[in-house]
Amino acid sequence: MRWKPLTCLLFIISNYAVSGFKIPSIDFEMLNELGFEVSIPDEPGIQRVFYMLQIDESCPPLMDYITESVNGSWVSKQKTSLQNNDKLQISVLVQFNEEIFEKSETRVIINKRLLTTRNTSSRTIDFPSGEGECEAILAPQQQAKRCKPAQTIVTSGRRTCEGELIFEDNFSGPHLNKSTWKHDIRQRMYHVEEELVAFDDSPRNSFVKEGNLHIVPTVASEVKEGSFKLGDRCTAVESPDTECNIAQNTFYTIKPPVFSAQIHTRDSFSFKFGKIVVRAKLPKGDWLFPYLMLQPVSTYAESHYAKQLRIAYARGNANLRTKQGEDISGNHLYGGMVVWHHGRAVQFTKDQVSTAHYGDDFHNYTMIWQRDKITLMVDEEIYGELYDGLPYFNEKCFIIFGVTVGGFLNFDDSVLDKDVKPYKNREPRAALSFWKQRDAWAPTWGRQSAMIIDYVRVYAE
Ligand SMILES: *[C@@H]1O[C@H](CO)[C@@H](O)[C@H](O)[C@H]1NC(C)=O
Ligand SMILES: *[C@@H]1O[C@H](CO)[C@@H](O)[C@H](O)[C@H]1NC(C)=O
Ligand SMILES: *[C@@H]1O[C@H](CO)[C@@H](O)[C@H](O)[C@H]1NC(C)=O
Numbered sequence: 001m002r003w004k005p006l007t008c009l010l011f012i013i014s015n016y017a018v019s020g021f022k023i024p025s026i027d028f029e030m031l032n033e034l035g036f037e038v039s040i041p042d043e044p045g046i047q048r049v050f051y052m053l054q055i056d057e058s059c060p061p062l063m064d065y066i067t068e069s070v071n072g073s074w075v076s077k078q079k080t081s082l083q084n085n086d087k088l089q090i091s092v093l094v095q096f097n098e099e100i101f102e103k104s105e106t107r108v109i110i111n112k113r114l115l116t117t118r119n120t121s122s123r124t125i126d127f128p129s130g131e132g133e134c135e136a137i138l139a140p141q142q143q144a145k146r147c148k149p150a151q152t153i154v155t156s157g158r159r160t161c162e163g164e165l166i167f168e169d170n171f172s173g174p175h176l177n178k179s180t181w182k183h184d185i186r187q188r189m190y191h192v193e194e195e196l197v198a199f200d201d202s203p204r205n206s207f208v209k210e211g212n213l214h215i216v217p218t219v220a221s222e223v224k225e226g227s228f229k230l231g232d233r234c235t236a237v238e239s240p241d242t243e244c245n246i247a248q249n250t251f252y253t254i255k256p257p258v259f260s261a262q263i264h265t266r267d268s269f270s271f272k273f274g275k276i277v278v279r280a281k282l283p284k285g286d287w288l289f290p291y292l293m294l295q296p297v298s299t300y301a302e303s304h305y306a307k308q309l310r311i312a313y314a315r316g317n318a319n320l321r322t323k324q325g326e327d328i329s330g331n332h333l334y335g336g337m338v339v340w341h342h343g344r345a346v347q348f349t350k351d352q353v354s355t356a357h358y359g360d361d362f363h364n365y366t367m368i369w370q371r372d373k374i375t376l377m378v379d380e381e382i383y384g385e386l387y388d389g390l391p392y393f394n395e396k397c398f399i400i401f402g403v404t405v406g407g408f409l410n411f412d413d414s415v416l417d418k419d420v421k422p423y424k425n426r427e428p429r430a431a432l433s434f435w436k437q438r439d440a441w442a443p444t445w446g447r448q449s450a451m452i453i454d455y456v457r458v459y460a461e
């Protein structure tokens, strides 16, 4: 274990040096995806070097005790891969002519290269000697808990223990808790994703009943040309022009064919790394699409090209195949990531096909988001692990639940046969085409078109 050499080093720490030697600047190098190394150049007189490395105040820190210089430097190689925005605290103790010198620096990773040195002042270095003590040292104001510290970072910034429940909603109260959840109030029809829906906070479209949250898409009773104005109620921040008010006499003037709801925790709860479990029944009905996802706090729910961690989704359609004959109906479950690269979506997903539509029953959908891996589970069974794409999500994310209709990524023209879809991607009047062909899809909607969420729980990892 790494701890052993520490004991003898701590023994020497007791007589710190008073003068003379100055620790040379600490070199840092990324080793592709595989890790990184820190080093200081050798100088005559250096006898031993001890590194303590903390990524985002990870606890216990990485420690390395170097007794020999190699090719003129004192190097510590680490296998942990660093991501953008990671804060790396490098503390180094150097034994020089029997005296101990210390130095500590905080650096921040930008573009996966170490470009900035945010704080080079040295601090008093506390060297933990075990996990329990590590917790106590790093969280002095918090009651020291004896637990395995988690890598999870929560909104409040407090430290967490592995397995600790950090967020829960059972939807067991009489109403949706409005201090936890905020409704999106806006319309999506002319968004780049061209979803054929307006999100509102009407009790028709979202409500809590018998311990469950229901999100219900409803077909408009009448759709015609005309302006649709949400006015001050609209929550869009980035694109209020298109998301809040569709003015009359523009090419797009058409009232929303479908109303639905989407809620999020952007203002109340976000986390980085952790395990999220959602027990839910997905919606059934043609062209319905559930959102059970996480999105970075630097984005808004309506952001164009927002990166998404999709906990789970299955399309509402009972029957849907790609041109190649692959089943992409609601029997096909997916989870994973959507990121954007030069305006194009790149998806990292894992999936599983079942004999039944995922909207037939409640299932427990789990995403375990760790620094180096995402694990996807349904009903306690792992169906996929993702290792790529994770660096895109190096920030805290908030929870979004919603039911939408259409969308060019959700129902991609390029994988579907022509004329299967009652609208075309990027068609300016997609909503009108969709509405006009409602005889084909509206009969597939009904009570089963609601997404019903029993609970959501987030645990520290
Ligand atoms: C030391 O440097 C030489 C020449 O650059 C190189 O061949 C050798 O692999 C290096 N040794 C180590 C342990 O890195
Ligand atoms: C640098 O670190 C010291 C000690 O941790 C702290 O007091 C100081 O505020 C930091 N300075 C900046 C600019 O972050
Ligand atoms: C949620 O439900 C679980 C399981 O029934 C229960 O243990 C927990 O106390 C509930 N939490 C709240 C906040 O009601």
Ligand SMILES: *[C@@H]1O[C@H](CO)[C@@H](O)[C@H](O)[C@H]1NC(C)=O
Residues within 6 Å of the ligand: 173, 177, 178, 179, 180, 268
């Ligand atoms: C609503 O959630 C907040 C935390 O976001 C919590 O403090 C509060 O007790 C909850 N209210 C009810 C009525 O459960």
Ligand SMILES: *[C@@H]1O[C@H](CO)[C@@H](O)[C@H](O)[C@H]1NC(C)=O
Residues within 6 Å of the ligand: 279, 363, 364, 379, 380
């Ligand atoms: C889902 O989790 C609940 C506990 O929250 C458990 O009672 C139930 O058996 C699980 N369902 C499945 C299908 O694993």
